[in-house]
Amino acid sequence: xxxxxxxxxKQFGEVEVLHGISFCVESGKALGLLGRNGAGKTTIIxxxxxxxxxxxxxxxxxxxxxxxxxxxIGYLPEERGLYPKKKVNEQIVxxxxxxGMKVADAKREMCYWLSxxxxxxxxxxxxxxxxxxxxxxVQLAQxxxxxxxxxxxxxxxxxxDPCNSEILKNIIxxxxxxxxxxxxxxHQMNYVEEFCxxxxxxxxxxxxxxxxxxxxxxxxxxxxxVLSLKDRDGEETVKILQEQFRELMSVLEEQKExxxxxxxxxxxxxxxxxALVEADLDIESFGNYEPSLNDIFLENVGV
Amino acid sequence: xxxxxIVLKFELSNYFKNxxxxxxxxxxxxxxSGAIIVPTFFMKHSxxxxxxxxxxxxxxxxDKTGVISDRNSFAELLPNYQLQFMESEDAVKDAVETEKxxxxxxxxxxxxxxxxxxxxTISSEGQDPFEKLLLQNYRLTELAREGINVADVEKVYAxxxxxxxxxxxxxxxxxxxxxxxxxxxxxxxxxxxxQMIAISVTTEKNNRAIEILATTVNSNSLIFxxxxxxxxxxxxxxxxxxxSAFISYYKxxxxxxxxxxxxxxxxxxxxxxxxxxxxxxxxxxxFLFGMIGALVSKTEDIGRHSSIVxxxxxxxxxxxxxxxxxxxxxxxxxxSFIPFTSSKVMLLRxxxxxxxxxxxxxxxxxxxxxxxxxxxxxxxxxxxSMLIYGNPISLVTAIKKIREK
Numbered sequence: 001x002x003x004x005x006x007x008x009x010k011q012f013g014e015v016e017v018l019h020g021i022s023f024c025v026e027s028g029k030a031l032g033l034l035g036r037n038g039a040g041k042t043t044i045i046x047x048x049x050x051x052x053x054x055x056x057x058x059x060x061x062x063x064x065x066x067x068x069x070x071x072x073i074g075y076l077p078e079e080r081g082l083y084p085k086k087k088v089n090e091q092i093v094x095x096x097x098x099x100g101m102k103v104a105d106a107k108r109e110m111c112y113w114l115s116x117x118x119x120x121x122x123x124x125x126x127x128x129x130x131x132x133x134x135x136x137x138v139q140l141a142q143x144x145x146x147x148x149x150x151x152x153x154x155x156x157x158x159x160x161d162p163c164n165s166e167i168l169k170n171i172i173x174x175x176x177x178x179x180x181x182x183x184x185x186x187h188q189m190n191y192v193e194e195f196c197x198x199x200x201x202x203x204x205x206x207x208x209x210x211x212x213x214x215x216x217x218x219x220x221x222x223x224x225x226v227l228s229l230k231d232r233d234g235e236e237t238v239k240i241l242q243e244q245f246r247e248l249m250s251v252l253e254e255q256k257e258x259x260x261x262x263x264x265x266x267x268x269x270x271x272x273x274x275a276l277v278e279a280d281l282d283i284e285s286f287g288n289y290e291p292s293l294n295d296i297f298l299e300n301v302g303v
Numbered sequence: 304x305x306x307x308x309i310v311l312k313f314e315l316s317n318y319f320k321n322x323x324x325x326x327x328x329x330x331x332x333x334x335x336s337g338a339i340i341v342p343t344f345f346m347k348h349s350x351x352x353x354x355x356x357x358x359x360x361x362x363x364x365x366d367k368t369g370v371i372s373d374r375n376s377f378a379e380l381l382p383n384y385q386l387q388f389m390e391s392e393d394a395v396k397d398a399v400e401t402e403k404x405x406x407x408x409x410x411x412x413x414x415x416x417x418x419x420x421x422x423x424t425i426s427s428e429g430q431d432p433f434e435k436l437l438l439q440n441y442r443l444t445e446l447a448r449e450g451i452n453v454a455d456v457e458k459v460y461a462x463x464x465x466x467x468x469x470x471x472x473x474x475x476x477x478x479x480x481x482x483x484x485x486x487x488x489x490x491x492x493x494x495x496x497x498q499m500i501a502i503s504v505t506t507e508k509n510n511r512a513i514e515i516l517a518t519t520v521n522s523n524s525l526i527f528x529x530x531x532x533x534x535x536x537x538x539x540x541x542x543x544x545x546x547s548a549f550i551s552y553y554k555x556x557x558x559x560x561x562x563x564x565x566x567x568x569x570x571x572x573x574x575x576x577x578x579x580x581x582x583x584x585x586x587x588x589x590f591l592f593g594m595i596g597a598l599v600s601k602t603e604d605i606g607r608h609s610s611i612v613x614x615x616x617x618x619x620x621x622x623x624x625x626x627x628x629x630x631x632x633x634x635x636x637x638x639s640f641i642p643f644t645s646s647k648v649m650l651l652r653x654x655x656x657x658x659x660x661x662x663x664x665x666x667x668x669x670x671x672x673x674x675x676x677x678x679x680x681x682x683x684x685x686x687x688s689m690l691i692y693g694n695p696i697s698l699v700t701a702i703k704k705i706r707e708k
Binding site: 081 | 306309310313317510511512513514515516517518519520690692
């Protein structure tokens with residue numbers, strides 16, 4: 001399956017919140033949808049879910065626009081919501097039946113997911129009596145009941161402790177391995193890095209970065225290097241570099257152990273290392289810089 | 304359609320599993336049945352009642368003037384009074400004050416007396432049988448003194464007038480009370496369940512369950528399921544409570560001496576009018592309350608925003624109350640065609656007034672049409688507003704946005 005989002009425009013009153021959003025994601029892959037608060041991520045997800053109609057643009061699955069009735073969709077909204085006064089099992093079965101499942105199948109799957117998420121013992125309890133983390137797990141179970149082919153997870157890790165996060169990480173990895181199509185929105189970049197092959201960074205309703213995460217990282221680090229000099233701390237290293245090699249590079253960040261450099265245009269790594277050796281500097285380490293997703297995100301959306 | 308039934312079933316189960324719904328239904332049924340059954344025990348065993356079921360009253364009498372010459376004969380003429388003749392005015396007042404007697408009479412002359420009561424009530428107004436007998440005693444004494452044959456005069460006075468009333472329209476004296484009760488039942492159904500439906504719709508937005516529902520359920524199925532579940536819940540609760548009252552009365556109507564027949568003997572035509580007009584009107588107001596629920600995001604905003612719906616409902620209620628005394632006035636006739644008032648007013652016209660079949664059909668059709676239109680409008684408003692949280696949306700804004708789309 002291939003989900004294509006094509007040139008989405010959305011306006012609320014006079015305010016245009018999405019300006020031509022386009023990306024695609026395939027089965028067996030997860031796409032990380034990133035952006036600052038209010039960037040338009042939830043609006044994109046709601047358009048994918050057909051909760052909002054776009055002013056223009058299309059959401060196609062395998063080239064078809066009327067796909068939502070044909071495939072099961074699992075949606076974990078950012079605004080968590082179930083019935084606090086209803087029992088866990090009653091509401092999961094109710095929502096599964098609304099998706100078109102039979103009661104017996106819904107109950108069987110509910111038992112499976114509650115068990116996987118370690119909340120089986122709460123099946124007969126009212127949701128409001130559960131802790132926030134357990135409520136979150138019940139909501140996840142509700143999302144995954146029905147064996148959805150397309151899964152949209154909006155901040156799935158919020159409210160989970162490290163142990164529960166680990167359980168969820170394993171589940172999401174399994175789902176991707178099973179060939180599910182996953183769209184994953186989160187501010188926790190480490191999780192996005194862990195699961196997502198592709199990322200989309202949205203800022204003020206526009207895509208500022210889209211593509212394969214590995215390639216993005218590689219490109220982002222192409223002209224960047226890390227350097228540390230023997231017996232010199234970061235401050236001294238920066239001072240030397242700025243005094244002697246200004247025309248070859250600029251210092252991006254000074255860290256305790258190493259310094260991150262950006263090569264000037266048309267300067268290659270070989271030129272810089274030759275210059276460093278000629279200056280008789282004792283190099284402790286020199287290598288390519290591997291940016292984190294957090295760095296890429298901050299660079300693209302601004303601080 | 305399948306989703307509609309799932310929503311309806313789920314929402315109904317919410318009502319039937321709700322403790323306050325169950326306790327309220329049981330308590331109200333028990334109270335109504337009790338109010339009908341329990342008095343029958345007192346009627347049978349009361350020491351204050353005679354065979355005819357009428358209460359016997361103990362009365363103190365002070366007659367210094369000797370107006371009542373034959374006290375035994377006088378007492379026999381008042382079978383419901385147990386007369387206690389006392390020697391002084393203070394003794395009578397004391398007996399009344401200490402509630403040894405129900406009331407007292409101080410006879411001051413052949414045509415003059417003072418009635419002594421501890422507290423006056425509405426029932427203490429009007430001519431007392433004691434006064435009637437005293438007046439009769441005075442007339443007989445005076446006629447005898449004038450030498451007129453008392454028996455002849457009594458014969459003339461005792462001649463009853465042969466009369467019969469033929470009611471061409473409705474017997475309003477008999478229809479008044481059950482019409483009044485049916486209108487009140489409708490009123491309470493709308494007020495209680497309308498608010499509950501509004502709360503049910505808003506709660507779904509408030510707890511964000513709507514985020515999930517909006518992606519899985521058609522908004523029409525959702526709002527129709529919720530509103531109709533509330534309506535059915537109300538009908539079932541009211542049905543159980545009313546049935547308990549009717550069954551209790553039919554079981555104990557003999558013990559009541561059929562004195563409440565005026566409340567419980569409702570003609571079939573009136574029941575049909577109640578079921579058709581009452582239920583359609585009830586559902587129409589339920590949709591209005593559902594719309595209020597869709598326009599607000601917090602349950603605490605419902606009260607403030609439902610005031611306009613309550614005003615429409617109260618206006619229809621007061622027109623119906625006015626119509627109970629004047630069922631054939633122009634106001635009532637016009638109101639019986641306006642869908643927001645016709646549920647109660649057409650019911651009262653069928654029950655108490657004169658109404659033609661074509662009027663009933665047109666009014667019913669208009670009410671049904673308005674119900675359907677309102678349902679569609681509410682579904683659209685719900686669809687538009689279900690993911691808008693925060694400040695309430697005005698109805699005008701919602702309609703404007705829907706028209707823009």
